[in-house]
Amino acid sequence: MVHQYKLNGFNIVLDSCSGAIHVVDDVAYDIIAMFKTATPDEIVSAIMAKYGSRPDVNEAEIRECMHDVRELEMTGQLWMPDTFAPMAGTLKERAGDVVKALCLHVAHTCNLTCAYCFASQGKYHGERALMSFETGKRALDYLVEHSGARRNLEVDFFGGEPLMNWDVVKRLVAYARSIEKEKGKNFRFTLTTNGMLIDDDVIGFCNREMSNVVLSLDGRKEIHDRLRVDASGRGSYDRIVPKFQKLVEARGGRNYYMRGTFTHANPDFFADVMHMADLGFTELSMEPVVCAPDDPAALTPEDIVVVKGEYERLAVEMLKRRREGRPITFYHYMLDLEEGPCIYKRISGCGSGTEYMAVTPWGDLYPCHQFVGEEKWKLGDIWQGVTNSALREEFRACNAYARPECNDCWARLWCSGGCAANAMHATGSIRGVYGPGCELFKKRIECAIMMKAAEDAEQD
Protein backbone atom coordinates (compact mmCIF):
# COMPACT_ATOMS: atom_id res chain seq x y z
CA MET A 1 0.00 0.00 0.00
CA VAL A 2 1.26 3.46 -0.92
CA HIS A 3 0.46 6.68 0.95
CA GLN A 4 1.21 10.09 -0.54
CA TYR A 5 1.07 13.49 1.15
CA LYS A 6 2.45 17.01 0.83
CA LEU A 7 3.71 18.88 3.87
CA ASN A 8 5.94 21.91 4.40
CA GLY A 9 7.02 21.94 0.75
CA PHE A 10 7.87 18.23 0.59
CA ASN A 11 6.13 15.61 -1.56
CA ILE A 12 6.38 12.34 0.33
CA VAL A 13 5.52 8.81 -0.77
CA LEU A 14 5.43 6.01 1.81
CA ASP A 15 5.38 2.33 0.94
CA SER A 16 3.69 0.73 3.93
CA CYS A 17 4.95 -2.84 3.74
CA SER A 18 8.58 -2.32 2.72
CA GLY A 19 9.01 0.70 4.97
CA ALA A 20 10.47 2.64 2.02
CA ILE A 21 10.16 6.44 2.05
CA HIS A 22 10.54 8.48 -1.13
CA VAL A 23 10.80 12.25 -1.43
CA VAL A 24 9.72 13.23 -4.93
CA ASP A 25 9.06 16.25 -7.15
CA ASP A 26 5.62 17.29 -8.42
CA VAL A 27 5.90 15.26 -11.62
CA ALA A 28 6.88 12.01 -9.90
CA TYR A 29 4.23 12.62 -7.22
CA ASP A 30 1.47 12.79 -9.83
CA ILE A 31 2.87 9.89 -11.85
CA ILE A 32 2.85 7.65 -8.77
CA ALA A 33 -0.71 8.74 -7.97
CA MET A 34 -1.87 7.67 -11.46
CA PHE A 35 0.44 4.71 -11.97
CA LYS A 36 -2.02 1.97 -11.04
CA THR A 37 -5.11 3.40 -12.70
CA ALA A 38 -3.96 4.99 -15.98
CA THR A 39 -2.10 3.80 -19.08
CA PRO A 40 1.40 5.18 -19.78
CA ASP A 41 0.02 7.31 -22.62
CA GLU A 42 -2.72 8.70 -20.38
CA ILE A 43 -0.09 9.57 -17.76
CA VAL A 44 2.06 11.37 -20.34
CA SER A 45 -0.94 13.38 -21.53
CA ALA A 46 -2.01 14.32 -18.02
CA ILE A 47 1.48 15.34 -16.91
CA MET A 48 2.11 17.36 -20.09
CA ALA A 49 -1.21 19.14 -19.64
CA LYS A 50 -0.36 20.06 -16.06
CA TYR A 51 3.40 20.67 -16.17
CA GLY A 52 4.21 20.99 -19.89
CA SER A 53 5.18 24.63 -19.56
CA ARG A 54 8.10 23.72 -17.30
CA PRO A 55 11.45 23.53 -19.14
CA ASP A 56 12.37 20.18 -17.58
CA VAL A 57 9.12 18.43 -18.52
CA ASN A 58 8.78 16.62 -21.84
CA GLU A 59 7.60 13.21 -22.95
CA ALA A 60 11.03 11.59 -22.65
CA GLU A 61 11.44 12.90 -19.11
CA ILE A 62 8.01 11.64 -18.11
CA ARG A 63 8.64 8.18 -19.54
CA GLU A 64 12.02 8.06 -17.78
CA CYS A 65 10.31 8.88 -14.50
CA MET A 66 7.72 6.15 -15.13
CA HIS A 67 10.62 3.75 -15.70
CA ASP A 68 12.10 4.76 -12.33
CA VAL A 69 8.75 4.18 -10.63
CA ARG A 70 8.48 0.74 -12.23
CA GLU A 71 12.02 -0.06 -11.03
CA LEU A 72 11.02 0.83 -7.48
CA GLU A 73 8.03 -1.47 -7.77
CA MET A 74 10.18 -4.31 -9.14
CA THR A 75 12.68 -3.92 -6.28
CA GLY A 76 9.96 -4.01 -3.63
CA GLN A 77 10.01 -0.34 -2.68
CA LEU A 78 6.60 0.64 -4.03
CA TRP A 79 3.32 -1.30 -3.81
CA MET A 80 5.08 -4.05 -1.89
CA PRO A 81 2.50 -6.78 -1.20
CA ASP A 82 1.61 -7.40 2.44
CA THR A 83 3.22 -10.72 3.31
CA PHE A 84 3.31 -10.08 7.05
CA ALA A 85 -0.23 -11.06 8.03
CA PRO A 86 0.72 -14.71 8.76
CA MET A 87 3.36 -13.41 11.21
CA ALA A 88 0.81 -11.52 13.28
CA GLY A 89 1.04 -12.84 16.79
CA THR A 90 4.09 -15.00 16.20
CA LEU A 91 6.41 -12.81 18.26
CA LYS A 92 4.08 -13.06 21.23
CA GLU A 93 3.55 -16.78 20.67
CA ARG A 94 7.26 -17.37 20.34
CA ALA A 95 7.91 -15.35 23.48
CA GLY A 96 5.57 -17.63 25.42
CA ASP A 97 4.87 -16.24 28.85
CA VAL A 98 7.99 -14.11 29.06
CA VAL A 99 7.62 -10.88 31.03
CA LYS A 100 10.16 -8.11 30.50
CA ALA A 101 8.63 -4.97 31.98
CA LEU A 102 6.61 -4.04 35.04
CA CYS A 103 4.92 -0.83 36.04
CA LEU A 104 5.11 -0.82 39.84
CA HIS A 105 2.29 1.12 41.45
CA VAL A 106 4.22 1.94 44.60
CA ALA A 107 1.64 4.49 45.74
CA HIS A 108 -2.09 4.58 45.19
CA THR A 109 -2.25 8.04 46.65
CA CYS A 110 -1.31 11.47 45.41
CA ASN A 111 -0.57 14.95 46.71
CA LEU A 112 -2.36 16.50 43.73
CA THR A 113 -6.00 16.13 42.68
CA CYS A 114 -5.73 16.67 38.92
CA ALA A 115 -9.22 16.85 37.45
CA TYR A 116 -8.42 14.75 34.36
CA CYS A 117 -6.47 11.99 36.16
CA PHE A 118 -7.30 8.60 34.62
CA ALA A 119 -6.32 7.10 37.99
CA SER A 120 -8.98 9.07 39.90
CA GLN A 121 -6.48 11.21 41.80
CA GLY A 122 -4.11 8.28 42.20
CA LYS A 123 -6.49 5.93 44.02
CA TYR A 124 -7.66 4.02 40.92
CA HIS A 125 -11.27 3.98 42.15
CA GLY A 126 -10.15 2.22 45.34
CA GLU A 127 -8.59 2.94 48.71
CA ARG A 128 -5.35 4.77 49.31
CA ALA A 129 -2.46 2.30 49.54
CA LEU A 130 1.33 2.14 49.55
CA MET A 131 3.29 -0.84 48.24
CA SER A 132 5.35 -2.57 50.93
CA PHE A 133 8.99 -3.43 50.31
CA GLU A 134 8.11 -7.13 50.57
CA THR A 135 5.48 -6.85 47.83
CA GLY A 136 7.82 -4.84 45.60
CA LYS A 137 10.64 -7.34 46.17
CA ARG A 138 8.35 -10.21 45.21
CA ALA A 139 7.35 -8.28 42.06
CA LEU A 140 11.00 -7.94 41.06
CA ASP A 141 11.58 -11.65 41.73
CA TYR A 142 8.49 -12.46 39.64
CA LEU A 143 9.90 -10.37 36.79
CA VAL A 144 13.28 -12.12 36.91
CA GLU A 145 11.67 -15.58 37.18
CA HIS A 146 9.47 -14.97 34.13
CA SER A 147 11.94 -13.06 31.96
CA GLY A 148 13.38 -16.10 30.18
CA ALA A 149 16.44 -15.20 28.12
CA ARG A 150 15.63 -11.48 28.07
CA ARG A 151 18.50 -9.47 29.48
CA ASN A 152 17.02 -5.97 29.53
CA LEU A 153 14.29 -5.68 32.17
CA GLU A 154 12.33 -2.49 32.76
CA VAL A 155 10.66 -1.25 35.91
CA ASP A 156 8.74 2.02 36.09
CA PHE A 157 7.92 3.47 39.49
CA PHE A 158 4.45 4.84 39.11
CA GLY A 159 1.42 5.93 41.08
CA GLY A 160 -0.41 7.94 42.16
CA GLU A 161 2.71 9.75 43.16
CA PRO A 162 5.65 7.37 43.64
CA LEU A 163 7.66 9.87 45.67
CA MET A 164 5.08 9.41 48.45
CA ASN A 165 6.68 5.99 48.95
CA TRP A 166 10.24 7.05 48.23
CA ASP A 167 12.02 4.91 50.82
CA VAL A 168 10.52 1.75 49.31
CA VAL A 169 11.55 2.88 45.82
CA LYS A 170 15.16 3.25 46.94
CA ARG A 171 15.18 -0.11 48.72
CA LEU A 172 13.71 -1.85 45.68
CA VAL A 173 16.35 -0.38 43.38
CA ALA A 174 19.06 -1.50 45.80
CA TYR A 175 17.58 -5.01 45.88
CA ALA A 176 17.43 -5.22 42.09
CA ARG A 177 21.02 -4.03 41.77
CA SER A 178 22.08 -6.70 44.28
CA ILE A 179 20.72 -9.54 42.14
CA GLU A 180 21.15 -8.35 38.56
CA LYS A 181 24.72 -9.61 38.10
CA GLU A 182 23.96 -13.04 39.56
CA LYS A 183 20.82 -13.32 37.43
CA GLY A 184 22.45 -11.96 34.26
CA LYS A 185 19.93 -9.14 33.94
CA ASN A 186 20.12 -5.42 33.29
CA PHE A 187 17.46 -3.42 35.14
CA ARG A 188 16.39 -0.12 33.62
CA PHE A 189 14.45 1.99 36.08
CA THR A 190 12.20 4.90 35.27
CA LEU A 191 10.17 7.20 37.48
CA THR A 192 7.03 9.18 36.68
CA THR A 193 6.43 12.08 39.07
CA ASN A 194 4.40 15.26 39.54
CA GLY A 195 7.48 16.86 41.10
CA MET A 196 5.97 18.08 44.37
CA LEU A 197 8.34 16.05 46.58
CA ILE A 198 11.54 16.40 44.56
CA ASP A 199 14.48 17.31 46.80
CA ASP A 200 18.26 16.91 46.69
CA ASP A 201 18.01 13.28 47.80
CA VAL A 202 15.55 12.46 44.99
CA ILE A 203 17.68 14.30 42.43
CA GLY A 204 20.89 12.54 43.46
CA PHE A 205 19.30 9.10 43.54
CA CYS A 206 17.45 9.54 40.23
CA ASN A 207 20.57 10.70 38.49
CA ARG A 208 22.45 7.64 39.70
CA GLU A 209 19.78 5.00 39.17
CA MET A 210 16.96 6.10 36.85
CA SER A 211 17.61 5.63 33.14
CA ASN A 212 14.73 8.02 32.48
CA VAL A 213 12.48 10.30 34.49
CA VAL A 214 9.06 11.46 33.30
CA LEU A 215 8.10 14.86 34.74
CA SER A 216 4.47 15.98 34.58
CA LEU A 217 4.04 19.56 33.38
CA ASP A 218 1.23 20.77 31.16
CA GLY A 219 2.93 23.88 29.81
CA ARG A 220 1.71 27.42 30.43
CA LYS A 221 1.05 28.29 34.07
CA GLU A 222 -2.62 29.07 33.51
CA ILE A 223 -3.11 25.79 31.64
CA HIS A 224 -1.17 23.71 34.16
CA ASP A 225 -2.80 25.28 37.22
CA ARG A 226 -6.30 24.94 35.83
CA LEU A 227 -6.27 21.16 36.36
CA ARG A 228 -3.13 20.18 38.28
CA VAL A 229 -4.06 21.38 41.76
CA ASP A 230 -3.55 20.23 45.34
CA ALA A 231 -6.30 19.29 47.80
CA SER A 232 -6.96 22.95 48.59
CA GLY A 233 -7.40 23.74 44.89
CA ARG A 234 -4.07 25.56 44.61
CA GLY A 235 -2.14 25.19 41.37
CA SER A 236 1.21 23.40 41.51
CA TYR A 237 3.14 25.19 38.73
CA ASP A 238 5.17 27.59 40.88
CA ARG A 239 6.20 24.83 43.26
CA ILE A 240 7.30 22.22 40.72
CA VAL A 241 8.95 24.15 37.89
CA PRO A 242 12.06 25.18 39.89
CA LYS A 243 12.41 21.59 41.15
CA PHE A 244 12.16 20.20 37.60
CA GLN A 245 14.72 22.72 36.36
CA LYS A 246 17.13 21.74 39.13
CA LEU A 247 16.67 18.01 38.46
CA VAL A 248 17.12 18.38 34.70
CA GLU A 249 20.22 20.53 35.11
CA ALA A 250 21.70 17.95 37.48
CA ARG A 251 21.03 15.23 34.86
CA GLY A 252 23.01 17.19 32.30
CA GLY A 253 19.83 17.92 30.36
CA ARG A 254 19.47 14.32 29.20
CA ASN A 255 17.41 11.18 29.85
CA TYR A 256 14.19 12.84 30.91
CA TYR A 257 10.88 13.82 29.37
CA MET A 258 8.63 16.69 30.28
CA ARG A 259 5.28 15.03 29.89
CA GLY A 260 2.24 17.24 29.37
CA THR A 261 -1.40 16.52 28.71
CA PHE A 262 -3.56 18.67 26.48
CA THR A 263 -7.34 18.73 26.78
CA HIS A 264 -10.35 20.59 25.43
CA ALA A 265 -8.99 23.59 27.37
CA ASN A 266 -5.81 23.81 25.28
CA PRO A 267 -5.97 22.15 21.87
CA ASP A 268 -3.52 24.94 20.93
CA PHE A 269 -0.83 22.94 22.72
CA PHE A 270 1.97 24.32 20.53
CA ALA A 271 2.12 27.28 22.91
CA ASP A 272 2.56 24.91 25.84
CA VAL A 273 5.40 23.02 24.18
CA MET A 274 7.10 26.33 23.38
CA HIS A 275 6.58 27.49 26.95
CA MET A 276 8.38 24.38 28.22
CA ALA A 277 11.21 25.10 25.78
CA ASP A 278 11.37 28.68 27.08
CA LEU A 279 11.77 27.26 30.60
CA GLY A 280 14.91 25.48 29.39
CA PHE A 281 13.45 22.01 28.88
CA THR A 282 14.39 20.32 25.61
CA GLU A 283 13.05 16.73 25.88
CA LEU A 284 9.31 17.11 25.48
CA SER A 285 6.23 14.92 25.21
CA MET A 286 2.70 16.27 25.01
CA GLU A 287 -0.21 13.85 24.80
CA PRO A 288 -3.94 14.14 24.18
CA VAL A 289 -6.04 13.48 27.28
CA VAL A 290 -7.40 9.94 27.72
CA CYS A 291 -10.99 10.02 28.92
CA ALA A 292 -14.55 9.14 28.03
CA PRO A 293 -15.95 11.10 25.07
CA ASP A 294 -18.54 12.82 27.31
CA ASP A 295 -15.92 14.07 29.80
CA PRO A 296 -15.61 17.89 29.85
CA ALA A 297 -11.87 17.54 29.17
CA ALA A 298 -12.41 15.38 26.06
CA LEU A 299 -11.24 16.72 22.72
CA THR A 300 -14.09 17.63 20.36
CA PRO A 301 -14.06 17.11 16.57
CA GLU A 302 -13.29 20.84 16.26
CA ASP A 303 -10.37 20.42 18.67
CA ILE A 304 -8.96 17.57 16.56
CA VAL A 305 -8.70 19.92 13.56
CA VAL A 306 -6.83 22.46 15.70
CA VAL A 307 -4.52 19.81 17.16
CA LYS A 308 -3.53 18.53 13.71
CA GLY A 309 -2.54 22.05 12.73
CA GLU A 310 -0.54 22.40 15.93
CA TYR A 311 1.40 19.21 15.15
CA GLU A 312 2.40 20.73 11.80
CA ARG A 313 3.40 24.04 13.43
CA LEU A 314 5.50 22.15 15.96
CA ALA A 315 7.35 20.17 13.28
CA VAL A 316 8.20 23.32 11.31
CA GLU A 317 9.31 25.15 14.46
CA MET A 318 11.52 22.24 15.52
CA LEU A 319 13.28 22.26 12.14
CA LYS A 320 13.83 26.01 12.51
CA ARG A 321 15.24 25.65 16.01
CA ARG A 322 17.56 22.86 14.89
CA ARG A 323 18.95 25.06 12.12
CA GLU A 324 19.46 27.84 14.68
CA GLY A 325 21.44 25.52 16.95
CA ARG A 326 18.86 25.34 19.77
CA PRO A 327 17.08 22.05 19.10
CA ILE A 328 14.26 20.50 21.09
CA THR A 329 12.94 16.96 20.84
CA PHE A 330 9.34 15.80 20.82
CA TYR A 331 8.81 12.16 21.72
CA HIS A 332 6.48 11.30 18.86
CA TYR A 333 8.78 12.90 16.31
CA MET A 334 11.70 10.71 17.37
CA LEU A 335 11.99 8.26 14.48
CA ASP A 336 15.06 6.19 13.73
CA LEU A 337 14.48 5.17 10.13
CA GLU A 338 17.55 2.93 9.86
CA GLU A 339 17.64 1.40 13.36
CA GLY A 340 13.95 1.43 14.23
CA PRO A 341 11.78 -1.49 15.30
CA CYS A 342 11.78 -4.75 13.33
CA ILE A 343 8.66 -6.08 11.64
CA TYR A 344 7.84 -8.38 14.57
CA LYS A 345 7.78 -5.45 16.98
CA ARG A 346 5.80 -3.33 14.54
CA ILE A 347 3.17 -6.03 14.28
CA SER A 348 2.96 -7.02 17.92
CA GLY A 349 2.68 -3.60 19.55
CA CYS A 350 3.51 -2.49 23.06
CA GLY A 351 3.21 -5.86 24.79
CA SER A 352 0.61 -4.87 27.37
CA GLY A 353 -0.98 -7.87 29.07
CA THR A 354 1.78 -10.22 27.94
CA GLU A 355 5.36 -9.01 28.32
CA TYR A 356 4.37 -5.79 30.11
CA MET A 357 2.11 -5.64 33.16
CA ALA A 358 1.24 -3.35 36.03
CA VAL A 359 1.48 -4.37 39.69
CA THR A 360 -0.84 -2.84 42.29
CA PRO A 361 0.35 -1.95 45.82
CA TRP A 362 -1.00 -5.29 47.05
CA GLY A 363 0.54 -7.36 44.24
CA ASP A 364 -2.26 -7.85 41.72
CA LEU A 365 -1.30 -7.99 38.04
CA TYR A 366 -3.09 -5.93 35.37
CA PRO A 367 -2.42 -5.61 31.61
CA CYS A 368 -1.01 -2.10 32.07
CA HIS A 369 -1.32 0.89 34.38
CA GLN A 370 -4.45 2.13 32.62
CA PHE A 371 -6.44 -1.02 33.36
CA VAL A 372 -5.79 -0.98 37.10
CA GLY A 373 -8.86 -0.49 39.27
CA GLU A 374 -11.34 -2.56 37.29
CA GLU A 375 -11.54 -6.12 38.58
CA LYS A 376 -12.51 -7.56 35.20
CA TRP A 377 -9.04 -6.67 33.86
CA LYS A 378 -7.15 -8.43 36.66
CA LEU A 379 -4.73 -11.03 35.27
CA GLY A 380 -3.55 -12.62 38.52
CA ASP A 381 -0.98 -11.73 41.15
CA ILE A 382 2.77 -11.83 41.71
CA TRP A 383 2.59 -14.96 43.88
CA GLN A 384 0.45 -17.21 41.67
CA GLY A 385 1.27 -15.50 38.38
CA VAL A 386 -1.25 -15.04 35.60
CA THR A 387 -4.37 -17.02 36.47
CA ASN A 388 -6.76 -15.36 34.01
CA SER A 389 -5.17 -16.96 30.97
CA ALA A 390 -8.19 -16.17 28.77
CA LEU A 391 -7.59 -12.46 29.32
CA ARG A 392 -3.90 -12.84 28.58
CA GLU A 393 -4.76 -14.62 25.32
CA GLU A 394 -7.07 -11.74 24.44
CA PHE A 395 -4.15 -9.34 24.80
CA ARG A 396 -1.79 -11.72 23.02
CA ALA A 397 -4.14 -11.66 20.02
CA CYS A 398 -4.19 -7.86 20.06
CA ASN A 399 -1.83 -6.86 17.24
CA ALA A 400 -1.62 -4.72 14.14
CA TYR A 401 -3.74 -7.21 12.19
CA ALA A 402 -6.44 -7.68 14.84
CA ARG A 403 -8.88 -5.08 13.52
CA PRO A 404 -10.59 -5.45 10.12
CA GLU A 405 -11.07 -1.65 10.07
CA CYS A 406 -7.29 -1.29 9.73
CA ASN A 407 -6.94 -3.45 6.60
CA ASP A 408 -6.83 -0.42 4.32
CA CYS A 409 -4.78 1.83 6.61
CA TRP A 410 -1.31 2.90 5.45
CA ALA A 411 -0.21 3.54 9.05
CA ARG A 412 -0.86 0.06 10.40
CA LEU A 413 2.81 -0.90 10.61
CA TRP A 414 3.64 2.46 12.20
CA CYS A 415 0.98 2.41 14.93
CA SER A 416 1.32 -1.34 15.59
CA GLY A 417 -2.35 -1.54 16.48
CA GLY A 418 -2.24 1.46 18.77
CA CYS A 419 -2.85 1.67 22.49
CA ALA A 420 -5.20 -1.01 23.86
CA ALA A 421 -6.10 1.18 26.83
CA ASN A 422 -7.00 4.15 24.65
CA ALA A 423 -9.18 1.86 22.53
CA MET A 424 -10.87 0.48 25.64
CA HIS A 425 -11.52 3.91 27.15
CA ALA A 426 -12.95 5.26 23.91
CA THR A 427 -14.87 2.25 22.58
CA GLY A 428 -15.20 -0.22 25.46
CA SER A 429 -13.08 -2.85 23.69
CA ILE A 430 -9.31 -3.32 23.47
CA ARG A 431 -9.90 -4.17 19.82
CA GLY A 432 -11.94 -1.06 19.22
CA VAL A 433 -10.79 1.64 16.85
CA TYR A 434 -10.67 5.17 18.25
CA GLY A 435 -10.98 7.23 15.07
CA PRO A 436 -9.78 10.60 16.41
CA GLY A 437 -6.76 8.89 17.97
CA CYS A 438 -5.93 7.34 14.58
CA GLU A 439 -6.20 10.75 12.90
CA LEU A 440 -3.78 12.30 15.37
CA PHE A 441 -1.37 9.39 15.14
CA LYS A 442 -1.24 9.59 11.35
CA LYS A 443 -0.64 13.33 11.49
CA ARG A 444 2.24 12.82 13.95
CA ILE A 445 3.88 10.20 11.72
CA GLU A 446 3.46 12.40 8.63
CA CYS A 447 5.13 15.27 10.50
CA ALA A 448 7.94 13.10 11.83
CA ILE A 449 8.73 11.70 8.38
CA MET A 450 8.58 15.18 6.84
CA MET A 451 11.20 16.26 9.37
CA LYS A 452 13.41 13.37 8.26
CA ALA A 453 12.97 14.46 4.65
CA ALA A 454 13.92 18.03 5.60
CA GLU A 455 17.00 16.88 7.51
CA ASP A 456 18.04 14.75 4.53
CA ALA A 457 17.57 17.69 2.14
CA GLU A 458 19.72 19.91 4.36
CA GLN A 459 22.53 17.36 4.31
CA ASP A 460 22.57 17.14 0.49
Place this chain on the structure above:
Amino acid sequence: MTRIKTLKTRDLCASAKKGGCGECQTACKTSVANQKCEN
Protein backbone atom coordinates in the same frame (compact mmCIF):
# COMPACT_ATOMS: atom_id res chain seq x y z
CA MET B 1 17.07 13.94 -14.07
CA THR B 2 16.36 12.41 -10.66
CA ARG B 3 12.87 13.17 -9.52
CA ILE B 4 12.80 10.58 -6.73
CA LYS B 5 15.03 10.51 -3.66
CA THR B 6 14.68 7.38 -1.52
CA LEU B 7 15.61 7.82 2.12
CA LYS B 8 17.64 5.17 3.90
CA THR B 9 15.24 3.05 5.93
CA ARG B 10 15.30 -0.32 7.63
CA ASP B 11 14.18 -3.07 5.23
CA LEU B 12 11.14 -4.56 6.95
CA CYS B 13 11.28 -7.78 4.92
CA ALA B 14 14.92 -8.32 5.88
CA SER B 15 14.06 -7.64 9.51
CA ALA B 16 11.72 -10.64 9.39
CA LYS B 17 14.78 -12.88 9.11
CA LYS B 18 16.77 -11.42 12.01
CA GLY B 19 14.27 -9.51 14.13
CA GLY B 20 12.07 -10.48 17.02
CA CYS B 21 14.63 -10.74 19.83
CA GLY B 22 12.38 -8.71 22.15
CA GLU B 23 15.21 -6.78 23.81
CA CYS B 24 13.94 -3.38 22.71
CA GLN B 25 12.36 -1.07 25.24
CA THR B 26 8.68 -1.38 26.05
CA ALA B 27 8.07 8.69 27.80
CA CYS B 28 4.39 9.09 27.54
CA LYS B 29 2.67 6.41 29.60
CA THR B 30 -0.55 6.75 27.66
CA SER B 31 0.01 6.25 23.97
CA VAL B 32 6.39 1.53 19.02
CA ALA B 33 7.42 3.57 15.97
CA ASN B 34 9.60 5.73 18.20
CA GLN B 35 11.63 2.83 19.57
CA LYS B 36 15.17 1.87 18.66
CA CYS B 37 16.22 -1.68 17.86
CA GLU B 38 18.43 -3.22 20.55
CA ASN B 39 19.20 -6.50 18.85
